[in-house]
Amino acid sequence: MIEICNLFKQYDHQPLFKGMSLAVARGSAIALIGPSGSGKSTLLRCINGLEIFQGGCISVDGEKLYGINEQSYKRGQEIGAVKRVRRKVGMVFQQFNLFPHMSALHNITVSPTLVLGVDQEEAESEAISLLKKVHLEEKAQRYPGQLSGGEQQRVAIARALAMKPEAMLFDEPTSSLDPEMIEEVLSVIKDLVSEGMTMVIATHEMGFARDVSTHVAFLEKGEIVECGSPGEIFSNPEKDRTKMFLSRFMK
Amino acid sequence: MKYKRSIIRSILFIQISCSVLCLSISDTFAYQNTLEKIKSSGVLTWGFDAEGGAPYAFHDPKHPQKLIGFEVELVDAIARELGVKVQRFQNAWDSILLSLQRGDFDIALNGIEITPDREQAVLFTRPYYVYAEQIVVRASDNRIHRFEDLHGKKVGTLYNTVAKRMLEEMGGVTVNLYGQVEAFKDLLLNRIDAVFVDLPIASYYAMPNPQLHLVGEPVGEGYYGIAVRKEDPALAEELNKIIERLLRSGELKKIYDRWGLWNASQEKLLLHEGLLQKYTENPPSASEKVPLVVTTFLPALLKGAVITVGISLLSMVIAVGLGLGLAIMRLYGNKWLQKISTAYIEVYRGTPLLIQLYILYYGLPNIGITLSAFVAAILGLGMNYAAYEAEIYRAGIQAVSKGQTEAALSLGMSRRLTLRRIILPQALRIVLPSMTNDFIALFKDSSLVSVIAVVELTKSYSMLAAASMDFFKLGIITALLYFGMSYPLSLYARKLESKLKSHDRNL
Numbered sequence: 001m002i003e004i005c006n007l008f009k010q011y012d013h014q015p016l017f018k019g020m021s022l023a024v025a026r027g028s029a030i031a032l033i034g035p036s037g038s039g040k041s042t043l044l045r046c047i048n049g050l051e052i053f054q055g056g057c058i059s060v061d062g063e064k065l066y067g068i069n070e071q072s073y074k075r076g077q078e079i080g081a082v083k084r085v086r087r088k089v090g091m092v093f094q095q096f097n098l099f100p101h102m103s104a105l106h107n108i109t110v111s112p113t114l115v116l117g118v119d120q121e122e123a124e125s126e127a128i129s130l131l132k133k134v135h136l137e138e139k140a141q142r143y144p145g146q147l148s149g150g151e152q153q154r155v156a157i158a159r160a161l162a163m164k165p166e167a168m169l170f171d172e173p174t175s176s177l178d179p180e181m182i183e184e185v186l187s188v189i190k191d192l193v194s195e196g197m198t199m200v201i202a203t204h205e206m207g208f209a210r211d212v213s214t215h216v217a218f219l220e221k222g223e224i225v226e227c228g229s230p231g232e233i234f235s236n237p238e239k240d241r242t243k244m245f246l247s248r249f250m251k
Numbered sequence: 252m253k254y255k256r257s258i259i260r261s262i263l264f265i266q267i268s269c270s271v272l273c274l275s276i277s278d279t280f281a282y283q284n285t286l287e288k289i290k291s292s293g294v295l296t297w298g299f300d301a302e303g304g305a306p307y308a309f310h311d312p313k314h315p316q317k318l319i320g321f322e323v324e325l326v327d328a329i330a331r332e333l334g335v336k337v338q339r340f341q342n343a344w345d346s347i348l349l350s351l352q353r354g355d356f357d358i359a360l361n362g363i364e365i366t367p368d369r370e371q372a373v374l375f376t377r378p379y380y381v382y383a384e385q386i387v388v389r390a391s392d393n394r395i396h397r398f399e400d401l402h403g404k405k406v407g408t409l410y411n412t413v414a415k416r417m418l419e420e421m422g423g424v425t426v427n428l429y430g431q432v433e434a435f436k437d438l439l440l441n442r443i444d445a446v447f448v449d450l451p452i453a454s455y456y457a458m459p460n461p462q463l464h465l466v467g468e469p470v471g472e473g474y475y476g477i478a479v480r481k482e483d484p485a486l487a488e489e490l491n492k493i494i495e496r497l498l499r500s501g502e503l504k505k506i507y508d509r510w511g512l513w514n515a516s517q518e519k520l521l522l523h524e525g526l527l528q529k530y531t532e533n534p535p536s537a538s539e540k541v542p543l544v545v546t547t548f549l550p551a552l553l554k555g556a557v558i559t560v561g562i563s564l565l566s567m568v569i570a571v572g573l574g575l576g577l578a579i580m581r582l583y584g585n586k587w588l589q590k591i592s593t594a595y596i597e598v599y600r601g602t603p604l605l606i607q608l609y610i611l612y613y614g615l616p617n618i619g620i621t622l623s624a625f626v627a628a629i630l631g632l633g634m635n636y637a638a639y640e641a642e643i644y645r646a647g648i649q650a651v652s653k654g655q656t657e658a659a660l661s662l663g664m665s666r667r668l669t670l671r672r673i674i675l676p677q678a679l680r681i682v683l684p685s686m687t688n689d690f691i692a693l694f695k696d697s698s699l700v701s702v703i704a705v706v707e708l709t710k711s712y713s714m715l716a717a718a719s720m721d722f723f724k725l726g727i728i729t730a731l732l733y734f735g736m737s738y739p740l741s742l743y744a745r746k747l748e749s750k751l752k753s754h755d756r757n758l
Contacts, residue, residue, distance in 0.1 A: 050657050086663050097658035101676045101751075111662035114672065156658075163662055 001026040001061055001167060001198045002047060002089075008055030008067060009046065009222075016042060016222040017053065024167070024215075029192075029199040031209035031230075034219035035245065040202035041094075043219070044169045047200070048089050049082035060085045061166050090160030094172040096152040098144040104131065104155045105140040108162045116163070123162070130158035134188050150181030154188055167198035174205060186212070206249050210234045218242045285357055285479070286486040293335045297326050298356035300344035304431040306455040306510045307362045321451075321510040322360055325379060328502055332493045345411065345713055348373050349722060351478055357486065359478040362449065364413050366473075374483065375476035376490040379503070381516040383469030384414045385453035387446040389438060390464040395445050397467040404444040407434035407704075410714055414447050417471050427624075427704050428714075432456055433613065435463065437704070440616050442623070451512055458511070472516065494520075548715050548725065555711030556732050562628050562707060563694045569633025570693065571686075574640025581645055583666070592641070599638035604699055607631050612703040628700035636693050643685045647678035680751040687744035691737045708732060 002024040009017040016039050024030050032040040045051040046065075047058055055067035063084045098107050108127035112118040118126070131137045134154035144152055153173055160168060170189065174182040182205070190212050192199065203209055209216055210230045217227040218241075226233060226242045237243050289295050299308045301318060308320040318339065330337045340356040351359040351373060364382070365375045388395050395401060401418065405425040408414045418424045427434070427443050434446045435456050446453070450469050457463040477494075479486045497503040498520055507513040580592040599607070612627040622630065651674050659669040698709035706714070712729040716722045 048661055050660065083663065083665075086661060089661075091658075091661040093654060093658060095652075095654050097652075097654035099655065099658070099673055099677075101680075110672065111659075111664060114668055115663040159662065 001028075002200065003059045004043070004047070004056070005059070006056040007043075007046065007053055007058065009042065009051070009053035017056075018222060019056065020222065020224055022217060022224055022227070024198060024200055026198050027196045028214040029197070029201065029212065030215040030217055031213035032200060032202040032217050032219055033204070033206065033209055033245075034225075038219040039222040040219055041171050044091070044171050044200060044202055047169060048086050048091055050091075058085075060088050063088060087163070088166045089169055090163055090165035090167075091169045092153070092156050092160055092171065092173050094175050096144070096149070096156045096176075098152050098156055098159070100144050103141050103143055104136065104147065107144070107155055108159045111159070112162050127158070127162060130161055131155075133161075133191070134158050135184075148181060149177045150184045153177065153181075153185045157185075157188055157192075167200070168192065170199065170201040170203070172202050172204065174203070206234075206246070218245065220245070285483045286489055289333065289335055289357055289486070294338045295326075295330045295333060295335045295358065296338045296340050296356035298340045298342045298347055298350055298359045299361040300342055300347060302430065303344045303361055304452070304456075306451050306512065321506055321512060322362070324506045324509070325497075325503070326358075326360060328497055328506065329490065329493050332496060333489070345716075346722075348478060352480060354480070357479070357483075358490070362451070362475055363478055364473050365476040366413065369478070372481075373478040374481050374487050375478055376487050377494055378474030378476050378520060379494050380451075380475040380507070380512070381519050382449045382451060382473055382475060383516065384417060384447055384471045385450040385465055385469050386467050387435070387438065387448070387453050387457040388444070388464050388466055389441075390462050392444070392464075395466055398447075398470045401445060401447065405442075407437055407443045407446045408448055409434070409452075412449065413471060413473050414449065418447060428706060428710075429704055430702070433704065435460070436613055436616075438463065440621050442621070451510075454511055469516075548728075551711050551715060552708065552725075552729060552732060555706060555708035556736065558705065559694070559697050559708040559733075560736060562625070562632065562697045562700060562705070563690070565629045566632035566636065566697070567690050567693055569629065570636035570640045570689075573634065573637035575644055577637060577641035578644035578648060579670070581641065582648060583670070596638045596641050599635055600642075604631065604635045604696060605702060607635055608700060608703050624700075624704045627703055628697075628705045631703075632693060632697060632700065636689060639689055640686070643682050643689070644678065647682035647685075648674055650681050651677045680748070683744060683748050683751070687741060691740060694737055694740070695733065 002022075004020060004022040007017045007020045008015070020039075020043075022030075022043075032043065034040055042051060046053050047060065049065060053067050057067070058065045063081055065081050065085060098104075099110070102110060105124065105127050108130060109120070109123040112123045112126070113120055128137060128140065131140055134157055136151060136154055136158070139147060139151060139155075144155070147155065157168075157173075173189065174185050177185065186205065186208050189199075189201065189208075193212055193214070201209075201213065213230055215227065216230050216233040218225045218233060218237075218239075220241055226237060226239050233242065234246065237246060299322065301309050303309070306320050308318060308322045311317040311319045326337055338356075340350075342350045342355065342359075344361060347359045347361060347363070348369065350356065359373070360379075362382075363369070365378065369375070386395060386398065386401065395404065398417075398421070402421065402423045405427060406418055407427045407429055408418060409431065410428050415426060415428065418426050427437065429437070431452070434443070434448065437443050438446050439462060446457070453465055457465055477487075477490055479490070494503070503520075504513050504517070507517065577592045577595060580588040581596075584592065608627065608631040611622060611631045612624065615622060648670075655673055655677065656669055659673045660666075664672070697707060701707060701710035701713075708729060712725055716725045
């Protein structure tokens with residue numbers, strides 16, 4: 001479903017990814033774990049074209065993005081492949097990024113109506129059922145400023161799902177939430193996993209990664225140190241770096 | 252209680268009598284001493300306006316440092332007769348008599364027509380020049396031959412002049428008002444059909460220009476006099492004697508001849524006895540005193556206010572549209588669009604609006620673009636404010652967090668759609684207070700367009716005030732009109748702001 005081949009990316013001549021590869025099969029939910037700055041977020045942002053990369057290839061359901069330089073990105077690629085890739089993957093951000101000038105319902109309907117041309121009524125009934133799915137149907141008319149962090153993030157998930165993506169990218173979805181709200185968001189994500197949605201989740205929630213994901217990849221300094229099933233990684237890590245990282249986290 | 256009150260009363264009385272005393276002392280002081288002060292200090296201070304132009308007193312185009320004109324020579328001659336030096340005091344012509352009254356200078360001499368309403372405010376000497384009003388047309392135009400032919404035409408004249416009143420008195424004439432030489436420019440540009448001004452101006456500006464033509468006999472004879480404060484009859488008397496001496500010695504004629512201004516009418520200057528008398532009883536034109544009655548001035552002020560509002564609204568539309576375009580060019584455009592936008596903003600912010608208006612209205616015709624005054628005013632203001640709006644919008648757009656753009660893009664929206672639906676609505680509420688501020692500033696800056704012959708509220712005020720010599724009451728009323736129009740705007744903007752903000756608790 002998502003294939004990352006030999007990805008090369010640098011920031012101001014500082015290489016981050018030096019030929020990374022990763023494959024995400026359809027229906028699998030892969031948790032990206034690793035210390036801050038290891039490249040988890042950047043990897044997700046490369047997948048849906050919010051960041052450019054200089055070498056290698058990312059393929060989403062057959063749509064391919066290639067490494068390019070700054071100029072050609074601005075002129076051409078965005079309107080082509082990037083747009084098609086974005087249709088296939090939805091993204092949920094750490095800071096929610098709901099549109100503050102629109103109600104929860106409008107946040108969800110705006111893209112289907114304007115981008116896909118779905119008519120307003122249909123988009124709204126779809127949005128209501130998505131809100132039900134994230135247990136927020138009674139908050140449809142609220143504005144983001146009137147919702148708690150956990151509620152905002154759940155609306156953001158519904159908003160991404162409204163575009164009917166093939167895969168979902170979660171960029172540390174619970175990192176800016178108060179502890180008591182983390183669970184409500186994770187349970188929504190858990191539901192999606194059980195529905196068989198293909199997902200890549202960058203997270204610091206080790207318990208969640210272990211219990212919910214189908215695969216776990218440990219990233220450090222832009223490299224995938226180890227990748228395997230949650231059982232393999234958490235109970236029996238092969239690499240010393242993985243062990244060290246997990247021992248700090250799992251106690 | 253009674254005792255206390257009487258004390259207060261006596262204190263008040265003492266204060267009042269003190270101030271009355273002070274006033275009368277300073278008045279007496281001025282009264283007795285202006286002539287003596289001139290003689291003892293050896294300096295005669297002369298108020299004039301060089302912007303009024305040729306041939307009165309103006310800067311020599313060949314040596315811009317030097318002031319020339321027949322009045323410069325006349326004042327020099329007067330000073331010589333008094334045995335003193337001349338100190339020049341540049342003052343806007345519209346307020347020249349007010350400055351005289353304030354005591355800024357000793358005499359005002361600058362083509363000031365002797366009219367009954369002016370005589371109520373100041374004291375005039377005997378006339379030093381007999382002027383008449385002259386029609387000037389384009390040499391190619393033979394429709395106009397005499398004053399009556401101006402009926403139904405568009406005629407340019409100067410602010411606050413007898414000529415203006417004569418035109419208004421005749422009626423049926425569209426009168427365009429100018430500072431001076433701009434009238435002839437507009438005549439050449441076909442913006443008006445004729446110019447009707449004092450003969451000295453016409454002969455200086457129009458005679459040497461083969462494209463312009465003086466037609467008909469000069470009409471509406473009147474007199475220029477030297478104005479002094481009412482408290483200075485002694486000075487006026489002394490000046491009268493000097494004018495007489497200069498007349499008799501032929502020096503005055505020499506000066507006027509040098510400027511091509513001497514004509515048979517000037518002989519009348521010699522008939523000084525009874526001349527002023529006759530004039531005052533029977534003014535040469537319909538120059539009545541403009542009484543300060545609501546019905547007379549309010550319609551003129553309201554008409555000015557309507558023009559002010561119209562200009563402000565239309566130019567704000569241009570400023571908003573163009574400003575937004577410039578901001579988008581600067582933020583999202585390619586290298587060249589960014590450069591163009593930046594250059595535009597820097598140039599328009601870095602140069603005075605007044606100069607921009609002059610260039611638009613009087614400069615562009617040189618390259619074949621002739622705008623009407625109203626259009627030039629709207630474009631000038633709009634294009635100027637667009638530069639400020641652009642910077643406000645740029646800041647507003649940049650203040651919307653990057654995450655908003657990313658979220659919209661990740662939902663499949665195009666850049667354009669993101670800008671329109673996500674970024675701009677949020678930027679709007681950020682920039683609204685600054686926009687309101689700018690709009691109120693623009694509203695007041697619209698008074699600047701009076702330099703290109705648009706009579707809006709401020710110009711209406713200054714004309715009425717100069718004619719009635721009442722700057723205070725009219726000023727308060729005009730200020731109230733401005734405030735009455737800008738304050739509801741502030742209120743509305745505040746309401747809109749809180750309406751936009753009501754959604755978000757923690758934006």
